[in-house]
Amino acid sequence: MSHEHSHFHASLEAHDDIAINPSANPPLAELINPARRNVLKGGLSLAALGFFAGGISACSKAGASPLLGFQGVPVQIDPQFDRVLVAEGYRAVPFFSWGDPVEAGAPAWNPDASDxxxxxxxxxGDNHDGMDFFAFPGETERGLLVMNHEYVNPPLHPSGQIDQTKPRPLAEVRKEQAAHGVSVIEVKKGADGHWQRVMDSPYNRRISMLTAMRIAGPLAGLDVMKTVSDPSGLEVFGTLNNCATGVTPWGTFLTCEENWHNYFINRDKQDYEARVSHKRYGLAKEGTSKNYAWETADPRFDATPYADQAHGGHVNEPHRFGWVVEIDPFDPKAQPIKRTAFGRIGRECAALSLGADGRMAFYSGDDAKGEYVYKFVPAGRFDASQPQANRDLLDQGTLYVARFDADGSGQWLALVHGQNGLTVDNGFADQAEVLLNARAAADRAGATPMDRPEWAAVHPKTREVYVALTNNDGRGAKQPTDKANPRPQNLHGQVLRFNEQNADPTATAFTWELFLLAGENRGAKGQDGQPVPVNLTGTINGDLFSSPDGLAFDAAGRLWIQTDYDDSEAPMQAMGCNQLLCADPATREVRRFLVGPRGCEVTGLAWSPDGKAMWANIQHPGISFPASDGKTRPRSTTLLITKLDGGVIGS
Structure with a gap:
């Protein structure tokens, strides 16, 4: 891994890790009645985690899982490890890398073409992230693989770095903008039994920061969405910082805009302090924007209000990001749609839970320290017999935020104007204001601040919901510990799971528990021979890991867990390179299935309909992956993983 590559990625993650939440929502012990509080006194220690034992599923000893049919692989602590290690009996090969041709007429990747x-x-695009597979109707061996490209690395340019002290060359900025977004590629199983790309498919498509998108839902056309570039407030160019995903029952792809705030700046300090829609999301307010200084070449990323420009210039441009974007993968001519009814946050995903009666919920984490877990419940129901009637179901519904109470119960608090303190007197003029400033609305409603909530996943059979809380080294300082977030200086994170009341995705009450705390074994000793601090130990039944990020279920109900931590940091060295693991929800056993190259994040999963092929993404690898020759520029890459005997992955 080059110094510039690792340093820049670390700087991006440092921006993402900043706690923005100013609320002082009470710790969970204060949210239960005094009689019960005495029972839980002192219950925030790790020793008291047994309070939740046996809640939804009982634990069993490692090695007893009937669901995990592979042997775990060892950690890789070699600082020069530059390949992928997958479980015995499996094959993992590079399938799709940054710069590979997508659309007709695309040239081959040129590592030196900076402009x-x-x-x-x-x-x-660069930095492959969440993805999904969409089978063609009636087919099992042909489909569309759709994936996000979260952001770019300086190795996009030959210099390997960006000078943010000078105006950026417009051509370089345009290339970075083009490398964001989404790729749609057709794949099929060949006559030789191997999956391959269909290079001349009419479905192959790139969506980027330069793609026109329609704004729909409650905020469409409102003054807060209008800019000098779009006085209608109905169309915006591009989607950015796309992390995790979702799918709809009607077969569309949902891509979620996560840390979009790092692309904007508002240098008017007085306006910044008064403008909740900027300050609460952490826009830059001096110097340049936090990521790439695009505003030095593209003025729409300068959100400073200027009196001589209509609509305040581009002051509203940040309002046009932070949404769920719906894409029809089977219609290359269809315009992507930003669905504003979901609310505006730093959204990780939109994980679907579909009830038998067509009622739905989409679960999301807001990825920053001390932010919240949300769900959106559409007002209408999915009707498979009326495909066209489903097309606008995402434009009306209710946004909720979660409160996790200390007794293992929870409440979904409606972010609806007039409810839960969301009134004019409290700064919310109407429902549009609530959705635009969803973080501030969640503060006011009394949601539980969480340890960087990221991906959610819904069990395909039970509808249990799992949420990854990656880590929070500020927990215990700015945010008190509580039952759902029990560790100060939480460097390793945890996974929560909860059951909606009556397994109804639209319920407003749920029960929850800690599925596991990531970290090292209790009683372990560090390199200095001293016991590992309690905040670094976990409750993992099986192979150890840190910082759960991506979550996904396969059709059999295996929970796949992907990690994202800086593998060069001392506390993470025992974990080695980032990993893909698999857990049995019933036994809670965890096994390490794959280890990525040094410096990478393992992210994004998709399966073929028969479960015999799996795609996984290696984001921002270090050194030279996938060439793995020690000298070629590293490229984010999608892996194709198959079982040598042709069986189902994980079985």
């Missing part, structure tokens, strides 16, 4: 943004518009 060829027209080519990048037709090639795979």
């Amino acid at each position: 060829d943004w027209q080519a990048q518009l037709k090639q795979a």
